[in-house]
Amino acid sequence: MAPSAPSINSTMSSRMATARPSSYRHKSEKRGMTYNIMLVGQAGLGRRTFLNTLCERAVIASPDAPNPETANVADPMKFDTYEVAMEEEGTRISLTVIDTPGFGDGLDNTSCFKQLQDYIEAQFDEVLVEESRVKRNRRYRDHRIHVLVYFIAPTGHSLRELDIELIRRLGEYVNIIPVIGRADSFTVEELDAFRANVMRDIVYYKLPVYNFCWDETDSEALVENREIMDHIPFSVVTCDEVFDNEYGSVRIRRYPWGTIEIDDEAQCDFALLRYILLNSHIADLINYTEDMLYENYRTKKLEVGGYGENDEEEDDDEEDQALGAAKKQE
Amino acid sequence: MSAPANDSQDYVGFDTITQQMERKFLKRGFNFNVILVGESGMGKSTLVNSIFSSHLVDSQGRRTAQEVIRKTTEISPVTQTLEENGVRVRLTIIDTPGFGDQCNNEGCWVPVIKYIKDQHAAYLERELKPQRDRVINDTRVHACLYFLNPGSRGLRPLDVEVLKRLTEVTNVIPVIAKSDSMTVEERTAFKRRIKEELVFHRIAVYPYPSEEDCDEDRALNSSIRDLVPFAVVGSEEIIDVNGTPVRGRRHGWGVINIFDETHSDFVHLRNFMLRTHLSDLIEVTSQRHYEQFRTSQLRQIKELRAQQAAAAASGGIMGSMPQQVPPQVPAVHQPMA
Numbered sequence: 001m002a003p004s005a006p007s008i009n010s011t012m013s014s015r016m017a018t019a020r021p022s023s024y025r026h027k028s029e030k031r032g033m034t035y036n037i038m039l040v041g042q043a044g045l046g047r048r049t050f051l052n053t054l055c056e057r058a059v060i061a062s063p064d065a066p067n068p069e070t071a072n073v074a075d076p077m078k079f080d081t082y083e084v085a086m087e088e089e090g091t092r093i094s095l096t097v098i099d100t101p102g103f104g105d106g107l108d109n110t111s112c113f114k115q116l117q118d119y120i121e122a123q124f125d126e127v128l129v130e131e132s133r134v135k136r137n138r139r140y141r142d143h144r145i146h147v148l149v150y151f152i153a154p155t156g157h158s159l160r161e162l163d164i165e166l167i168r169r170l171g172e173y174v175n176i177i178p179v180i181g182r183a184d185s186f187t188v189e190e191l192d193a194f195r196a197n198v199m200r201d202i203v204y205y206k207l208p209v210y211n212f213c214w215d216e217t218d219s220e221a222l223v224e225n226r227e228i229m230d231h232i233p234f235s236v237v238t239c240d241e242v243f244d245n246e247y248g249s250v251r252i253r254r255y256p257w258g259t260i261e262i263d264d265e266a267q268c269d270f271a272l273l274r275y276i277l278l279n280s281h282i283a284d285l286i287n288y289t290e291d292m293l294y295e296n297y298r299t300k301k302l303e304v305g306g307y308g309e310n311d312e313e314e315d316d317d318e319e320d321q322a323l324g325a326a327k328k329q330e
Numbered sequence: 331m332s333a334p335a336n337d338s339q340d341y342v343g344f345d346t347i348t349q350q351m352e353r354k355f356l357k358r359g360f361n362f363n364v365i366l367v368g369e370s371g372m373g374k375s376t377l378v379n380s381i382f383s384s385h386l387v388d389s390q391g392r393r394t395a396q397e398v399i400r401k402t403t404e405i406s407p408v409t410q411t412l413e414e415n416g417v418r419v420r421l422t423i424i425d426t427p428g429f430g431d432q433c434n435n436e437g438c439w440v441p442v443i444k445y446i447k448d449q450h451a452a453y454l455e456r457e458l459k460p461q462r463d464r465v466i467n468d469t470r471v472h473a474c475l476y477f478l479n480p481g482s483r484g485l486r487p488l489d490v491e492v493l494k495r496l497t498e499v500t501n502v503i504p505v506i507a508k509s510d511s512m513t514v515e516e517r518t519a520f521k522r523r524i525k526e527e528l529v530f531h532r533i534a535v536y537p538y539p540s541e542e543d544c545d546e547d548r549a550l551n552s553s554i555r556d557l558v559p560f561a562v563v564g565s566e567e568i569i570d571v572n573g574t575p576v577r578g579r580r581h582g583w584g585v586i587n588i589f590d591e592t593h594s595d596f597v598h599l600r601n602f603m604l605r606t607h608l609s610d611l612i613e614v615t616s617q618r619h620y621e622q623f624r625t626s627q628l629r630q631i632k633e634l635r636a637q638q639a640a641a642a643a644s645g646g647i648m649g650s651m652p653q654q655v656p657p658q659v660p661a662v663h664q665p666m667a
Contacts, residue, residue, distance in 0.1 A: 044481030107487055108434040154511070155371020157391030161399050162433050182481055185511035187579055197393055204395030254513060256592045258584020267582050 032085065032092035034142050035282060036123075038174070039097060040116065040166065041151025042104040045181030049238040050149070051097055053251065053262060054274055055084045060099065077102035077112050079119060088278045095278075098145070104162050113169045120145050120173045124297045146289045147210070147277065148174045151181040152233055156190055158197040164205055171208025173293060175285050177277075178202075178209055183235035183268055184253065184260055191235055198233050212281070214288060228276065234269035237262055359411075359418030361468040362612065363449075366423065367442055367496065368477025369430035373507030377475070377564035378423055380577070380588060381600050385566065386410055390427035400428035403441045424471065430488055439492045446471045446499045450623040472615045473536070473603065474502045478559055480512050484523040485531075493533045500619055501536035501611055503603070504528075504559035509594060510579060510586055517561045524559050537607065538614065554602055563594040 039047045048060045059082050078101055086093040098119075103112050123143040130140050148170065152163055167176055178198070180186075186194060202209055209232065212225040239251045239262045251262040263271045277285075366374040375389040387408050392399060407424040424445065429438050449470045456466045474496055478489065485493070496502050504524065509517060528535060535558060537551045565588050568575045578587040588596045603611070 043483065043486070044479055046481070104433075105486060107436050107491065110433050153371065154508075155369075155391065157371050157389075157393055158395065158397075160370075160431055164399075165433055182511045184581070185480070185508045187581055197395075200395040255510070255584060256514060256590075257586045258581065260581075260583040 032094035033282065033286075034096075035093050035286065036096045036098065036143060036145050036147075037277065038100065038120075038145045038148045039151070040100050040103050040148055041181055042153065042162075043101065045151040045153060046236065046238045047099060047101075047151055047181070049240055050151075050181075050236060051082070051099065052240070053238040053270065054277070055086065055095070055097075057084075059084055059097070075102045075105070077115055086278065093278065093282070096143070109162060113165055116166075116170055117173060120170065121297070124173070124294055125301075127294065128298060128301065144289055144294060145174045146282075147285045148176045149277075150176055150178050151236075152178055152198065154180050154182050154185045154194065156186070156194055159201040159205075164201065164207065167202075167207040167209060168205065173297065175210040175288055175293070176208070177273075178233035179236045179269075179273065180233050181236055184237045186235070195231075195233060195235075202232075210285075210288075212284075214292075215284065228272070231269050231272060234273045236270055236273065237268040238270065356416050356418075358465065359420060360612070361420045361422070362608070363407075363422040363424065363469060363471050363473075365442070365446065365471045365474045365500070366425050366477070367429060367439075367474055367492065368426075368507070369479070370427060372477040372479065373564055374425065374475070374477055376566060377505070377507045377562060379566050380564035380596065381603065382412065382421065384412070386421070387423050387425055390425055400431060403427070403429040403438050405441055405445045422469070435488055438488075439495055442492075443495050443499060446474075446496075447623065450499070450620055451627070453620065454624055454627060468612075470615050470620060471500045472611045474500045476502050476504045478504055478506045478524065480506050480509050480520075480561075483520070485527045490527075490531055490533075493528075493535075494531065497534050499623070501614055502533075503536055503599075505599065506559050506561045507564060509561035510563045510581075512561065521557075521559060521561070536611070536614070538618070550606065554598075554607075557595055557598055560595040560599040560602075562596045562599055563588050564596070 039051060041047050051059050060080075080099045080101065082097045082099065084095045084097065086095050100116070103109070103116075123145060127142060127144060130137060150163070150166060152159065163178075167178070170176060180191075180194065183191065201207070212228050213222055216222060237253060237260060239253045241252055241254060242249045243252045243254075243259075244250075253260045253262065260267050262268065265271050364378070366378060368374050370391040375387045378387055379385050390404075390406065404427050405424060406427060407422050409420060409422040412419050412421055426442055429442065432438065453466060453468065453470055456463060476489075476493060476496065479486065493502060493504075506512070506517075506520070512520065537554055539548075539551065543551065563579065563586055565578050565586075567579070568577055569580050569585065570576075571578075571585050571587075576585065576587045577589065578585055578593075580586075586593050588594055591597055
């Protein structure tokens with residue numbers, strides 16, 4: 001792993017990507033931007049194929065047909081990490097994708113939220129520790145999750161309890177972008193209606209999904225971002241088949257009644273989402289994670305009495321109180 | 331009643347019993363009760379409305395933000411009388427909104443199993459009455475459409491738990507309702523996997539093999555079993571395809587005709603449920619599921635009486651008569667979780 005700059009400098013550097021001195025840019029382009037995406041959603045919504053289609057290669061191979069014995073055994077949720085070196089429009093991205101198979105697939109799924117929260121917090125904690133080291137690790141790699149892509153089932157109704165709980169619980173720790181998996185089961189009208197229902201729920205339950213318009217200083221981007229927000233949740237259709245025609249290769253999904261082109265923006269939002277995730281908004285997502293989400297977490301943690309400057313004093317106080325309490329009990 | 335054909339003096343004429351039965355049947359009509367089990371948004375209402383070609387049930391899914399999210403499985407039966415060529419059917423569709431929709435779905439099947447058993451219990455109670463009705467109103471569930479999730483690679487843990495219990499009390503027909511998001515290869519692989527898992531878990535779905543079947547029936551049943559689970563697409567909309575009205579769905583990349591056999595198994599499912607196996611579904615409910623229930627209930631009552639008799643005999647010094655316990659079917663009936 002290439003050495004990375006300490007966290008404060010990397011925030012500034014990603015913001016001023018175009019204004020960096022040439023020698024510095026050369027270094028960071030060589031090692032690639034550190035970018036971590038988490039995929040969450042029940043089985044059957046296309047997480048695996050989404051990753052493969054996003055990275056344009058088979059990152060996760062299709063698993064072998066497992067034994068029938070394992071059907072009713074709910075696997076506990078796992079965190080599978082995949083590292084992919086990407087290059088998008090000249091920028092190198094050192095992408096890590098964390099897949100979470102098992103989420104929402106068991107009979108009782110209430111423990112999934114805590115597991116996810118613990119995982120995300122653990123990455124924050126690592127940075128917290130790293131920041132306060134006297135001698136910093138030059139090879140340190142940032143594992144904070146910059147965006148969580150959450151797959152909603154295409155029910156046609158509104159959000160389910162699982163969806164609402166997930167966004168509600170994790171929205172303060174990670175940027176959540178909701179997408180509709182298997183969106184090809186909807187007609188255009190159904191998709192619009194479903195989107196409207198989901199948006200109403202998001203407003204009604206005050207669900208903290210990622211607000212593309214968080215940076216109000218850039219008015220041009222604001223217009224573009226408002227348009228992007230109309231697509232939430234993004235409709236995703238993913239493919240495993242590439243078809244070569246006279247114009248080149250086309251990624252498709254073939255049905256007896258027609259063929260859908262994944263990259264056609266009129267048919268689904270995949271191309272738009274990909275561009276957002278890997279090009280236009282990568283800096284925004286990283287910045288928001290580092291400047292807002294992580295900082296909020298850090299502040300809360302330090303107030304409670306973690307690694308703050310008043311650490312020693314607070315510890316002494318706690319010790320005194322504990323001794324006092326023990327004495328009283330005797 | 332039409333006079334029997336009197337061709338020869340040897341002609342007896344008992345072959346007209348089929349016409350006699352048909353007349354009685356036409357007068358009386360019959361009951362058909364179907365329960366729909368599956369998470370919300372799987373296409374249950376649309377499918378059932380498509381099968382019967384009329385808007386029988388409304389989707390119970392939550393569509394507004396203000397509606398409260400259901401915390402348990404509700405049982406919501408809707409009865410309508412349909413008529414076709416003089417034949418009347420009292421059709422009851424039982425929807426189960428809330429099933430499988432929570433974060434914690436432990437026990438979400440209990441209200442469903444209880445409902446099915448309660449219908450058996452109600453029928454038994456009426457059967458055991460000293461003064462029985464001439465025709466008992468049959469509310470027993472004749473068929474259960476179980477909705478699988480398209481896209482999952484096979485049965486989910488919830489499916490296994492529920493199917494095991496459902497197949498013990500009613501005829502279960504597994505379907506994949508919104509199968510228009512699966513390619514043909516995915517569909518084939520999914521069906522194969524489901525069949526393997528059903529065999530492995532010893533889950534017996536309808537139709538059941540029977541020694542009574544003649545070759546023709548066996549062939550038909552085996553071709554039906556090949557199709558299970560039925561990958562169907564439902565639609566209540568008629569769309570215009572180059573001037574022809576088609577019941578189907580219009581996507582940006584093509585039009586699905588639900589009656590097209592290459593598009594979905596809808597025709598096979600409908601024919602199977604209504605045109606070939608309708609009376610079998612009703613009969614098997616009575617002869618297999620109801621009989622099992624009845625046997626176990628009566629056995630329990632018998633044991634209960636024996637216990638009470640033994641208790642009275644050992645406890646009563648005066649040798650008083652043991653209390654006659656009337657068949658309290660609802661009391662003995664324990665809904666098995």
